[in-house]
Amino acid sequence: MDPFRFPRRMRGPLHELHERLGARFVDFSGFQMPVQYTSIKKEHEAVRQRAGLFDVSHMGNLRIDGPGAGDLLSYATVAQAARLEEGAGVYTVIPDEKGQILDDTIVYRFEEDRFYMVPNAGKNETIADHLRTLAERQGLDVNITDASRETCIFALQGPAAIEILKHAGAATPEHPRFRLHTREIAGQLAWVATTGYTGETGYELFVDARSGPEVFQRLMDAGTDHGILPVGLGARDTLRLEAGLALAGNEFEGGRTPLEARLGWAISWDHEFFGKAALVKQKEEGTHDRLVGLRMRDKAVARTHYPVLDENGEPLGMVTSGTKSPTLGDSIAMAYVPPTHAKKGTPVQVEIRGKPHPAEVVKMPFLKKN
């Protein structure tokens, strides 16, 4: 076997801190990000049972300001962003004219005419350009600023997250979710959002990049008594998979609509948005692929791009994400299949290195949490 060698790429603002914590790095959209510090399994368990702290500063940050900001975001996403209250956010998708997802994101209304959006890593420029094009087309007065390089984003997730944030002097109620609060941590301004990507209680925090290392360290210190661990992208992936959450690069690869990707619930149909006509048509026709959960019935691991077959070995679709679930001990996956095979309990097969392995369609999330 060949151990991987990673090329030198851009280092994030917390690179030295991660090195000191023992991180192994991976290139993610041009940034060197920690994939694990200790073991993916241990980090995963820490989040499920105690708490974990993630540096997700490779994600984007766009400021959308001006009198037309609300209307622009209502038009550009499937949500009615113009109706958000101050301090409220919404998980949504940004479709192209075919209704296919350009990115999934969370949009927050900071103030009346000031919005904030977190595109996925590497998407900030494309999305910013797309928003500017739509604003111009709709004749909306909007100013879009890319603050990605100036912002650090951390996720504090796990049952102990509430206590840890309190200990760090930034106590924030867990509910309602998708709310943005202004706090101070280690004397630095932090925006604390009641959001997460793990299926656990927790928060995502936004700070100025210059305050990043200090705030991260303060949170680690505040969490010591609770058994906090720093957590990398490896466990981030196993956690979100168990929670049935999509990873844009996998689940939306090749062009998928929210109806295909199990995100139809996010669509607010009673407003006009870019790509709506295509989605209305798709909904009427109803023949589109569906994203489903799979549970392998043997020990083999289903992974991205592995073919999904029916019981007779005929091709059905493709695995988009898969792993051995650290919490369940079984192999779980997400895959696109035709609507005929999308019902819970449907037996299918996953082709792994040329051999079919039995699997079953199951509901997502794979883990039931509070």
Place this chain on the structure above:
Amino acid sequence: MAEVREDLRYAKSHEWARIEGELATIGITDYAQNELTDIVYVETPEVGDAFEAGQEFGVVESVKSVSELYAPVTGEVVEVNEALEEKPELVNESPFDGGWIIKLRMDDPNETKKLLSAADYRKTTEE
């Protein structure tokens, strides 16, 4: 520092072989398991399968990766470590003992001369 056992022979691709007469017990090294970290699955051949030296005989999977295993010598599989099905993490915990993967009956025990000594293998990991 990864452990390297003196009494074993090594392939550059990080497999080790314990030679006992015409039998070679094969696994992956401490260095290799440490690079992979949490091993979640080991795909093994069947008893009776035959492999040439350098041929792929299975796969070891971590959470994030799938890595091929290469036969260090030519031979026929006489035993497979069944414990790895339920506990693939044995390869991490005990790469040279409980985490052994297959046993081959060698066609030509002289082939082991082509493998690396512990000292030479250690050097390759330090490059």
